[in-house]
Amino acid sequence: MSLLNISFLAPLAFVGLLVLGVPLYLHMRHKPRAERYAFPAIDFLLRAEKKRKRRFHVEQWLLMLFRLLIVLFLVLIFAKPYVDEKFGASGLKVNTPMVILLDDSVSMMAAPEGERFFDRAVSQIRDLLDQRSGASPTLLLLASNPEAFSAQTSAEVSALLPQLKATTGAARLDDGYRKARELVKEKEWNQAILRIYTDGSLSAWSQVPSERDNALEVIYNAVRNKPDVANLGLAKVDQVAADAGSIEVGLVNGGSAGGQADLQLTFSDGVSLKHPFRLDGFDRAAHRFGMNQETPATITLRLPDDDFDLDNEIIYAPRGNRRLKILILDGDPSPEALHAESFFFKNALGLEESQQYGYDLDIISPAGLTPAKIEWADVLCMLNADLPQTTLLKQALAAGKGVFISQGARVDTTAWNQFFSDYGLEIWETKTLEPAMPGLIREFDHPLFSPFEQDAWASYLEGVNIGRFNLLTVGRGQAKVPIAFADGTPLLVTLDLNPGRLVVWTSSMDLDWNNFALGFGYVPFVRQMMRYLAEQDSTVAYQNYTVSEVTALGIADTLNPKHIAAPFRGLDISGPKPGIYTRTVDNRTEFVQVRLDDEELNFKSFEQIADQGDDPSQSMMEQAGFRSYVRAELAPQVQWLLFGFILVESFVAARVSRQWGRR
């Protein structure tokens, strides 16, 4: 709310104007309490009264006026007035070179007061430019692409404003700030103003600058009028890593107030259910939902409308709503013995309770492999098997089954090489490492690792040391080596054969050649491996990308919108929008689920951190010499002025009251 050039941070305080009725009531109804006194010379008093009456009325009106003003000024103070910065020193420098850095990340699409932050920022920029002369040097930088700046004058920037759109990316202001400093230096401006327009969320910066730049007067415009933004959002929906039959819904509360809401799950067959939940301010939670085999292809998850509408709906297609059938072929003469590979494998998949985790296990010897078994299985695991049944394995791959092969002492390299030769792979020899060496993840963007964060996978492999392995060479470009030794020697090789998938682990899956089976990353690794191998073209392969990641990976151009969630339909925002997309890779259709960056859903601001007193973040902006727009420099002065008025008025009112006797 703004009045002339004064705006108010807490306009609700104007409700307090109702109190104005009190002095009015006092004035209308109040009669001074006077003691009765019989006095003989009443004639003289009445004669004197005529002269005095006018003064009495004037003073009564003054008294009422002062009382009204006291209430009014108190209300004004509580309304937290601030003066538009154009009255400040910076606003007067109308021809000073100016760089405008506009945050166009997705969080700018929040609209807590009906107007999107982005639109408000653009409107403020327009107001600002209106005050400057058209030829004054002005640059506009967008946080999403600070390198691209074309406008050079205020007039040019003004012309550009209508074309600006918010992106769905998670752009940070760091690069824009750096670029602004470079530009000022490059253009040899001795004194320039940098105006940053942002929603003021923590996610706006990766690292708030801590050094002052003397050539740059930075004015930080947090376009948020009220400190809080209510946002109950869906952060992430994905399959539970260790449980193929469940999905995990990540919920985030991006506002400070605790929220209670219903998460509505609607299945593509029309069935709908509500899941009530409660989430404290700035908190996150994960809720799991078990899926059965009959779960329809897509689930629409929906939260009630709030200040930020882009994360209120996600359409998700559960990947693992079907129990995986895994056929384990153990080369050990006594499979399921405690030392056997199949035991560790089975252990990772839930032992006797494997069905609850979404796996049907069948453990046989390699010799027991039959076409019927292949037909039954989704994934075949050849664990330290001496001879491959080459024909059957090839049939399985051709049928779209996944095949996992681990090495060991029993492996007959010659026989296996006949099988591998079709896929450009070749086993050379068994190598012994003294000391044992760790394996490292080389391709974090491999689909194998998609459900977990990079850090999680890195920690899963910590402490895993490989003592022996079979040296395997990879001949074809189709093969990927997501895990390798430090020198690049493959430890894990994957081939997407379209339709089937082949994965070779060049060491053992038990404790004979390495200690992986005792590591805590073994279970998620095996389960994720099985899920990866089971995925076929017919299986929807949704991948969770954030919008910004899609852009970074350069695949945005190949995306075809398969589905755009309701909030985004007809929404004119640039860049990939959250939703499910398809893309074609190697004659194969891949489904990509694009989502918003988690951090952009959280609207915690620097002010809120400072309010909580758990962080000296309030001074972070000051360290960098930033001045706040919202807390404009005149605000404290105005408040002191009002306070001074109140004191003076109270004094005068008290005096006038006293003159009229004790009330």
Added chain:
Amino acid sequence: MSTGQIANLSPEVLVGIKSLLVRARTVVEGALVGEHVSPFRGGSVEFAQHRSYSPGDELRYIDWRLFARTDHYHVKQFEVTTNLRAYLLLDASGSMDYPTGHGAVSKFQYAAMLAAALAYILIRQSDSVALSTHGEKGVKFLPPRSQIAYIQQICDVIDSVQPSGGQDIMGLLQHAQDRIVHRGMVALFSDFLVDVDALMAKIRILKSRGHDLIVFQVLHADELEFPFNRFYRFESMEDSRFLVADSKQIRAQYMEALQEHQERLSEAMRKIGVDYHIVRTDDAPSRVLANCLNGPMRAQKLRKMY
């Protein structure tokens, strides 16, 4: 108690004396001390009676023969009609009742004291004294008499009067104008908080008839100084008028109005040669009476008379 002490008795002390007669005598005793002589006198040719000498009596009336016989001073009194008729007009309007609190001397009490004292002096020297004051049914009038016992009757009437309501000095003046035929002395006791022009019109008529006028304007210190400092609802003592005001704020204007009134009154009195005395209720009544009896105006009258 010496006569000097009597002369200085405060009104509060005098009011404490229950009998108005005694009060009057005390006032007179305080007033006529030593060398003072009574300015009022009547002439007479026929002896009527003796009475004991009291200070202030003229020496020529002392019966020396009787002194030789009795070794006591007696003065001779004569029974022929007095040649001085004194009319006392005592205002008992509501405003004279101020202040109303216990222990305080009201203007009426004070005026009554003065009137009784004057009556005492006059009757004691065989002058006729008439009293005119406000009664329950209009004006109460006691015709002029000179018997010594008449003073008690005058005091009783004054005692019986209770100041109240909507009667004022104008009524008394009108009554005097109608009833007083013979030339004489007219003494007015009032606060004169009335319209000066109307008042002076009446007084002028009395004056034009050859009366010797003595005017006592009795005022309380509160009226003269207005020492209030609070918020009051000032109510009239004679009618329903009132004023709600802050005393401090209104004081200046009040004092201005009072002063204007007093100046007009005093100027008008001076112009027609009225013996005018402004009396405060905290003044010693004896002193007031003495000042009146021995004031320049009275001395002038004496000179004229003899």
